[in-house]
Amino acid sequence: MITLASGVSYTDVQFIGLPGIIASVVLHGPGGAAIIDPGPTSTLPALGADLAHAGIAMRDVRALLLTHIHLDHAGATGTLVREQPDLRVYVHEKGAPHLVDPTRLLASATRLYGDEMDRLWGDVLPVPAHTLSVLAGGERISAGGRDLDIAYTPGHASHHVSYFSADTGIAFVGDTAGVRLTPGGFNVPPTPPPDIDLEAWAVSLHRIEQWGAGTLFVTHFGPSAPVATHLSEFADRLAIVSRLAAASLAxxxxxxxxxxxxxxxxxxxxxxxxxxxxxxxx
Incomplete structure (x- = not known):
């Protein structure tokens, strides 16, 4: 695992055997650990191995903090809860029903990935409703030895939230601030159908900026600073993609x-x- 701050690390879960695609954040303290976006079930062996190498057993994980329920971020949630029924799962209220019953989520993903579903994601199991802590945005929680502020940050997905650790200055923003797989590389707006919302996305970027974070952490892939530059560049990329999409439709x-x-x-x-x-x- 790579250390971001005391008690805050991240691991590359080696999606489809490749580095630098999906990162899971691990918050760890005396009271146990929490994982922000555990990734898909297909990458659990790599996640478990990295945790063990750092001296953290899966049984030490007390909570899963989901930025959103897309399979690359949260597909392993049901599998982990099945193995550890006392896990607490934090998820936005619009995403919660689709964890409890992932039928529509799986149908939508299958239209995109077809026969590759199992290879890419592995099992996607239902999550018992009683394990969920349902979020609206604006909450403050404690997990993995850290106090975290939560903001509702739709745009990429209508059920997206972001987490901010004020004491470390790190904002964990999932896909809200883009996909940048190489340092200094092009920051690609992740715009999957069907519920992207450009107006809401702009508000979300402003909301993240107001935190005054020193570092952004994006799931694809890793930490980024300075924050203002990252957000400004991403807003520019989003405007370009939006303009080209509108022009193509015309x-x-x-x-x-x-x-x-x-x-x-x-x-x-x-x-x-x-x-x-x-x-x-x-």
Missing amino acids: RQGSDEDREAWFTDQIRRELRRRMTRYWRKRP
Whole structure:
């Protein structure tokens, strides 16, 4: 595990055997541990091995803190609760029903991933309702030896929340602040159907900025600073993607033609910005 602050670490869960894709945060103190976004069931062996290497047994984990219920963040929740029935699971009120009954969540994911579901995610089991602590945003909780403020941060998903540790200055923001798999790389807006909301997303970014964090932690992948620069760049990327999506929908032709045009435009934008990045390097 990689240390962010005293009692705050993160681990690369080696999604599909690859590094640098999904990170789970581990808060650990004398009263036990908590995990922010445990990832999918398919990566539990790697998560368990890293915890054990740090001297933390799975039985020491007392709580799971979910930013949202997408399978890459929360797919392992039901499996972990089955193995440890006293686990406490924190989740937004709009996501809670889909943990208890994941039928619709799985149907939606299966439309995207088809026969790859098991390889990518493993089991996705129901979570008993009595294990849930249902959030609305605005709460303060204690987990893993840390006090955490919670904000409702929709945009990427209507049930997304973020967590802020004021004493460490770290904000754990899930997918709200984008996907950046390499330091200094292009920050890609994660915009899966069906419930992205650009107006709500802008409000969420402002809400995160108001925390005054020194570091953002994004699930894909890792810590990022300075925070103001990260958020500003991400807002810019989100505006670009939104503009290109609107332009593609206005084009004549088939959906396949529009998709191909949009993909080509995104590639051009990536090349342009990465060229600028490498030219700036000494």
